[in-house]
Amino acid sequence: xxxxxxxIVGPKGLITDATDMLPYVTDWRERKQGKAVCVVxxxxxxxxxxxxxxxxxxxxPVFPLGGNTGLCYGAVPESGNPxxxxxxxxxxxxxxxxxxxxxxxxxxxxxxAILADVHAVADDVGRQFxxxxxxxxxxxxxxxxxxxxxxxxxxxxxxxxDLVAGLEVVLADGRIIRDLAALRKDNTGYMLRQxxxxxxxxxxxxxxxxxxxxxxxxxxxxxxxxxxxxxxAVKLLSLFKATAGQFIEAFELVSASxxxxxxxxxxxxxxxxxxxxxxxxxxxxxxxxxxxxxxxxMGEVLxxxxxxxxxxDAVIASSQQQAEEIWHVRHSVSExxxxxxxxxxxxxxxxxSLVPAFIDAADKVSAERFPRAQTQVVCHLGxxxxxxxxxxxxxxxxxxxxxxAFALQVEQAIxxxxxxxxxxxxAEHGIGRKLPEELMxxxxxLRYQLMQQVKQVFDPExxxxxxxxxxx
Numbered sequence: 017x018x019x020x021x022x023x024i025v026g027p028k029g030l031i032t033d034a035t036d037m038l039p040y041v042t043d044w045r046e047r048k049q050g051k052a053v054c055v056v057x058x059x060x061x062x063x064x065x066x067x068x069x070x071x072x073x074x075x076x077p078v079f080p081l082g083g084n085t086g087l088c089y090g091a092v093p094e095s096g097n098p099x100x101x102x103x104x105x106x107x108x109x110x111x112x113x114x115x116x117x118x119x120x121x122x123x124x125x126x127x128x129a130i131l132a133d134v135h136a137v138a139d140d141v142g143r144q145f146x147x148x149x150x151x152x153x154x155x156x157x158x159x160x161x162x163x164x165x166x167x168x169x170x171x172x173x174x175x176x177x178d179l180v181a182g183l184e185v186v187l188a189d190g191r192i193i194r195d196l197a198a199l200r201k202d203n204t205g206y207m208l209r210q211x212x213x214x215x216x217x218x219x220x221x222x223x224x225x226x227x228x229x230x231x232x233x234x235x236x237x238x239x240x241x242x243x244x245x246x247x248x249a250v251k252l253l254s255l256f257k258a259t260a261g262q263f264i265e266a267f268e269l270v271s272a273s274x275x276x277x278x279x280x281x282x283x284x285x286x287x288x289x290x291x292x293x294x295x296x297x298x299x300x301x302x303x304x305x306x307x308x309x310x311x312x313x314m315g316e317v318l319x320x321x322x323x324x325x326x327x328x329d330a331v332i333a334s335s336q337q338q339a340e341e342i343w344h345v346r347h348s349v350s351e352x353x354x355x356x357x358x359x360x361x362x363x364x365x366x367x368x369s370l371v372p373a374f375i376d377a378a379d380k381v382s383a384e385r386f387p388r389a390q391t392q393v394v395c396h397l398g399x400x401x402x403x404x405x406x407x408x409x410x411x412x413x414x415x416x417x418x419x420x421a422f423a424l425q426v427e428q429a430i431x432x433x434x435x436x437x438x439x440x441x442x443a444e445h446g447i448g449r450k451l452p453e454e455l456m457x458x459x460x461x462l463r464y465q466l467m468q469q470v471k472q473v474f475d476p477e478x479x480x481x482x483x484x485x486x487x488x
Contacts (some may be wrong), residue, residue, distance in 0.1 A: 017074045021056055021103075022058065024066045031055040040104050043092050044084050045354050048449075050093035055104040059183060060353065061192060061223040067105065069190035074082065077102030077479045078188075079219035082159020082299065083130070085151035087350075087361055088448025090163065090216045103478075105221060107158055113137050114224065121229040122181055122198045126160030127222045134227070135375065143229040146173040148266075150347040158222040163222050164214035166444030168266040168300075168346070169284040170397025173230070175444060178215060182226030185219075188475045194207055198226035216446050217481040218411075219474040233265065233302035237310035238339040241316065242293035242329040246372035249297050249397055252317075252326045253368065256299065260313045265300040267398035269371075272296070274392035274405070275345060281355040284349040286341045288331040297397070298346050300339075349394050353405065359392075360406045360426045364434035365443035368400040377433045378404050385429055388412050401443040404430055409463040431458060447485045456487060 022030050031037050032054045040055045042048070053076065058064045060238035071078050079093035079298040081104050095102045107128035115124040118141050125134060131145075138145045144226050149167040159165075161183070166175045173179065179197035195209050214221055243249050249269050256264055272292045279285050279292065301310045314332055333339040352382065353359045375393060382391050389406040398400075406426055416422045431441040431454055447455050456464060471478070471486055482488055 017070060017076065018054060020068060020070050021054065021316060024063055024070070025058050025168060026057055029057040029059060029063070032058070033221075037104070040081060040084075040106060041093055043086070043089050045087075047358075048089045048092045050079075050399040051101050052093040052104045053101050055106055057106045057109045059109045060288060061110075061186065063104070064107075064110075064186045064221055065190045065192055066188050066365060067103075068188065071103060071479065072189050073361075075477065075479070076100055077482050078221070079104045079481055080162070080221050081106045082128075082156035082162065083154040085155045086159070086163060086448060088262050088450040090446055090448030090481070091159070092449060094449065094483055095472070096483060096488055102338040107156065107223065110223065118143065118229075120198065121377045122226050124182070124196055124198070124224065124226045125157055125231055126224055127156065127161070129157045131155045131157065131160065138229055139232065140241065142232045144232050145179070145227060146230055147176065148347075150350045151319070157225055157227070161213055161222055161225055162215060162217050164397065164444065166399070166401060168268055168396065170396060170401070170444075171267055172265050177210065179228050180209065180213055181228050183222055184224035185209075185212055185213055186221040186223055188220070188477070188480050193220070196224060196226045202470040211474075214446070216448065216485045218485050219480065221480075231304035233304055235304065235306050235308060235310055236265070236300060236302040236339070237314040238333040238342055239297075239299045239314055240288055240331045240342050241297040241299065241318065241321075241327055242289060243295045243297055243326065244328055245295060246375050246395075248326045249295060250368060250372060251324075252297065252321050253397060255317050255320055255324075255326070259317050260301050260310075263301040263303050263308070263310060263313070264398060265302040266298065267393055267396075268298040269393070269395040269397040270296045270298070270346065271391075271393040273390060274349060274394055277356050277392065277407075278345055278348045278352040282345075284341075285345055285348065287345070288342075289329060293328070298342055300343075325446060353392070353407065356407060357410055358408045358457065359407070360389075360423055361445070362427065362430045362434075362441070363401070363443050363445040364404060364430065364439050364441055365399070366434060366437040366439035370437045370439075371395060371397060371400055373374050374402060374433060374437050374439065375404070377436070378430055381429050381433055382406055389426075400439075406430075426459075427451070427454060449483055452483070452485060452487045455485070
């Protein structure tokens with residue numbers, strides 16, 4: 017098999033040395049490590065197709081790898097069969113911009129393209145691709161699509177599912193689905209590409225994508241707001257919607273405990289208050305209309321919030337540098353948490369109106385059942401997505417005998433709180449290898465059965481990312 021793969025991808029496209037493979041088989045937080053026969057790095061869709069045909073012939077599992085920035089171990093190769101450990105398929109070499117259509121506002125790219133590079137290319141032609149998250153510099157487009165990633169701008173543009181206009185996918189047997197026409201109207205039967213978005217590489221290998229572009233937001237206003245509670249933050253969101261609803265680009269709520277970790281572990285962090293606010297709201301308004309006075313609009317809402325007792329203090333960015341400093345703090349959360357300890361990160365979403373009640377209920381459960389954990393909240397308040405985090409020190413974590421069982425216990429406790437509010441336990445991080453049991457436990461049984469049947473149609477031998485999303 018190795019010889020056949022070498023013929024397809026060449027020496028630059030194949031890694032077999034165990035040491036060199038380590039970065040490709042270990043999750044980015046270095047908590048879980050898998051095994052594989054080799055790492056294959058194809059340079060084209062045709063090479064991916066040929067690799068998949070070899071894997072099918074040898075009946076080897078295939079584990080697609082993007083930027084390896086996920087939190088649910090979905091990129092860690094674990095076949096469950098020592099005789100068939102499988103191959104890791106990295107699309108790192110497939111990073112080309114294929115086409116930009118500024119009239120149709122479509123960019124067509126390889127799936128291995130880095131998100132930050134897509135931002136830069138779109139900016140060069142006066143457009144934007146409106147997905148922003150802390151891993152901009154390493155996350156790959158294919159992985160973002162496969163996990164239906166969200167980020168800070170979902171409140172305005174939606175998650176990745178809403179930003180994809182077309183896909184190119186290689187199936188388990190090597191056949192290629194080419195759906196990159198990116199037509200705004202196309203009612204020719206089932207929209208198959210939607211199945212691959214959020215499927216975490218279990219139905220096919222995404223090799224190319226047509227993404228929607230939007231007008232460049234050349235006019236923006238940014239504020240960091242000190243609020244006393246999540247309830248006040250929700251009320252303030254209503255004020256913003258009434259005055260500036262069409263301009264809201266981001267609306268983020270973060271607890272003091274979280275930003276204290278960022279302050280502790282991350283360089284170049286500037287907090288524009290005498291102390292970290294109990295609850296911080298970070299708000300961005302933006303438009304392509306240079307005549308709209310967004311700073312005045314921001315000030316109007318903040319003044320109303322102050323008069324109504326919803327705001328304790330606020331800072332409006334007076335320059336682009338200050339705006340970047342605000343968002344640098346927000347986007348440094350994951351890196352700070354990685355350095356602090358072992359965080360059990362939850363990805364709950366409830367209706368925005370229920371966010372305060374969910375946080376309060378989760379706090380009570382955490383205090384009662386896991387008193388040694390410190391809790392942090394990072395919330396995309398505009399879309400109701402709450403990352404509720406229980407942070408354990410390295411010393412406390414070392415004392416836990418069965419770490420996986422304990423982590424699942426923590427997750428189930430918080431997920432049950434989310435379920436009590438008719439929420440979801442997986443808003444944007446996916447299921448990966450971390451939560452298949454929770455998917456089976458919490459989703460409607462009929463929905464789960466239909467998902468299994470879809471998997472059987474596309475991957476009857478269960479060779480694509482086995483153990484991810486669905487139980488084996």
